[in-house]
Amino acid sequence: FQVFTNGHFITSEVAAELRRLGNVTPLISVEGTEIISDERRGRGNVLSQTMQGIQNCLDNKVFTGVCTSLCRTNIDDLLTDKWVDRLIEMGVLYTWFHVYRPMGPDACPDLCLTPEQQVRVRKFVVETRARKPIAVIDAYHDGAGKALCPAATGISHHINPWGGIEPCPIIQFASESIYDDPDVPDGQQRTLGEKMVQSEFLSDFRQLAQQTTRGCIVLERPDLLKNLVVKHGSQDTTARQTALSELEKMEVRTSQYHPGQEIPEKSWAYRLVKKFFYNDFGVYDGHDHGATSAPGVLELPTVVVEDEPVSV
Known part of the structure; x- marks a missing residue:
C-alpha cells in the first residue's frame, strides 16, 4: 500500500509501526524551498516538518519515496540533479515527479506547467533513470514514451x-x-x-x-x-x-499527452519492466483522440523536443 502524505504526522513511533507492518510505503511530498512549500501548503514551517518525517522513515528502515508536484515556481529547484543527488544521499529509495493540477478551493491555474515544461519533465525523468542509482517513478508513459493514465x-x-x-x-x-x-x-x-x-x-x-x-x-x-x-x-x-x-x-489544458513528441525510455531495465508490467494494455486501441483531447480542442502547435542535455 502506498500512502500519499506530507510526512508531518510520521513520528519515529509511526515510522516504526510502518516498518512492522511491512507492506506500506510512504510517498512523502516535497513542494519546493521553504518559501514555496509554505505558499503551496498555506502555512509555515512546512518543509522542515516534511524533511523530519522523511528522516523518521529512513531511520526506521521504511521503504520510502519522495514525490513532487511540479509547477512553475518549483520546477527549477527540484527538477535537477542536485535535488535527486540529495535524495540518494539521504537514502530515499524512489522519487516521483508529477505535474501540478489546479484542484481545490484555492486552485492556481497560473502554476500549471506549459506544454514545453511538461515535455522537459519527461525528458529529465528518462535521462535520470539511465544515470542515477534511484528508482524514478513515472506513472504516465509506457516504454515507448506514449502517454497513459493508470x-x-x-x-x-x-x-x-x-x-x-x-x-x-x-x-x-x-x-x-x-x-x-x-x-x-x-x-x-x-x-x-x-x-x-x-x-x-x-x-x-x-x-x-x-x-x-x-x-x-x-x-x-x-x-x-x-x-x-x-x-x-x-x-x-x-x-x-x-x-x-x-x-x-476548471478549464481545458494540456497534460502528459503530446502526440508526436514521445520520448522513449533509455534504460533497458525500465523498457523491459514497462513492456511486460506497465503499459496501456491495449485500452486505447481503436480510439482517435484527435478531436477530444486537449491538444485537439486547443489546436496547439507541435511541441519541439530539443536533443540536448537536461539541466543540472
Missing part, C-alpha cells in the same frame, strides 16, 4: 482516508467504499477487487478516459468528468464538500 488502464485506483474508492487521488468522488455494505448479508459482501472491477462509476470513468485522451482527463476535459460524476450521483469525498463546483470551474 486509472484509465485500471492499473490502480485510490482509497481516500474515509474508505471511498476513487478513480485517482485528485478525482475526489466515489460511489463505493472499502467497508462492508450494512444492507448486504455477510456471505454476499464483495471483495475490494470485485468492487473496483464491478463499479459502474469506475467502469464508466475508465471508458470515458480511454475514449477521450491518453493524458489526464482531469486537466484535459474536466467538463466531461463533471458530467460523469453527475450522471452517477457519486459522492463528494472531500471534507469541504465543494469538489463538484471546483471541477466545474
